[in-house]
Amino acid sequence: MSGFRQLFNGIFLVNGRICTKNLVQGINVYGERLFSENGSEYREWVPFRSKLAAAVKKNLKTVPINNAAKVLYLGIAEGTTASHVSDIIGNDGLIVGIDISEKTMRKLLGICEQRKNIIPIIADANQPDRYVESLEHIKFDIIFQDVSQKNQVDILRKNAEIFLKPNGFALLALKAKSISSTSNVKNIFEVQEIELKKHFKIIERVNLEPFEKDHMFYVLQKL
Ligand SMILES: C[S@@+](CC[C@H](N)C(=O)[O-])C[C@H]1O[C@@H](n2cnc3c(N)ncnc32)[C@H](O)[C@@H]1O
Structure with a gap:
């Protein structure tokens, strides 16, 4: 091709x-x-290395990341996906990247030196009240979330309530096996979607197989 x-x-x-x-x-x-x-x-942008690239490869129709957008990235890790989001938003945009792991954040720091539109914060995304002050009440256009936690949907809800603009978008990589290692994966997604729909409109969902097993990628809009 x-x-x-x-x-x-x-x-x-x-x-x-x-x-x-x-x-x-x-x-x-x-x-x-x-x-x-x-x-x-x-x-x-390698789909086996980035869930957003995998979602695009799986024909995601909506990628609401504009030039100069402000993005709160929960679970930024070493910045693989964030580096591409950094390319997309350009120098007028901003990514605030939250991760709980100091080790992965150390690797991210080198990338942040080259990419001035990424600001790293070591924090638990489950406790947004701990970083709300350092964000000086910034309202974000987008929350991107990729954290392997049992309460992934609740983490997104809490952060969206505080940081996401009205009608802002959330991009969520949901890992079923972090929620339950024994339940049926389809049922896990169904139950999580009932919860998501209380706070977001589900614009689109894409199953990330074969790039990621038991992951669904959602494009959501804040209600
Ligand atoms: C799968 S990795 C993210 C990969 C990244 N999104 C990418 O594509 O480049 C998940 C990350 O979530 C972080 N994480 C897990 N629980 C967290 C929490 N409660 N708060 C913040 N980060 C968390 C982990 O430290 C890990 O770096």
């Missing part, structure tokens, strides 16, 4: 590969390929 096509704002298909335009010329983040097309540099 060959050619160049824009899939969403800031997301491209270049020679059959999902890509973002590299905000930091000549530097990759996790070993992904860089290549030039039409005078710009692109980074391959």
Whole structure:
């Protein structure tokens, strides 16, 4: 397959590969390929490494991340996915990345030095009252959440109540096995969706197989 096509704002298909335009010329983040097309540099966005890329690969129709958007990223880890979101929002955008693990955050710091639109905070996403002051009451356009916790939906609800703009979007990677290792996966998603619908409109859902087992990716809009 060959050619160049824009899939969403800031997301491209270049020679059959999902890509973002590299905000930091000549530097990759996790070993992904860089290549030039039409005078710009692109980074391959690998679906086996990023659940949002996997969702795009699985024909997600809605990616509501605009240039200059403010994104609260819960479970930013080493910044693999966040680096592509950083490409999409550009230098006028902002990602505040929360993660509970100091070890992964140490690796993220190097990326934050190159990408000035990412601010890391070590914190428990389950306790947003602990970081509400440091965010100086910023309201976010988007919450992106990828934390393997039993109460994933409640973590999203709490953060959305405080930080998400009215009608703002949440992108949620829901891992069934973190909720129950024994229940039927389909039932887990059904029960979680009942809870989600109390606070969000479900715009879209995509099962991430074969890229991630027992994961559903949701695009949600705050009610
Ligand atoms: C699957 S990884 C995220 C990968 C990342 N989203 C990416 O695609 O590059 C999940 C992350 O959630 C973090 N995490 C788990 N529980 C958390 C919590 N309660 N608060 C904040 N981060 C948490 C873990 O430390 C881990 O880095």
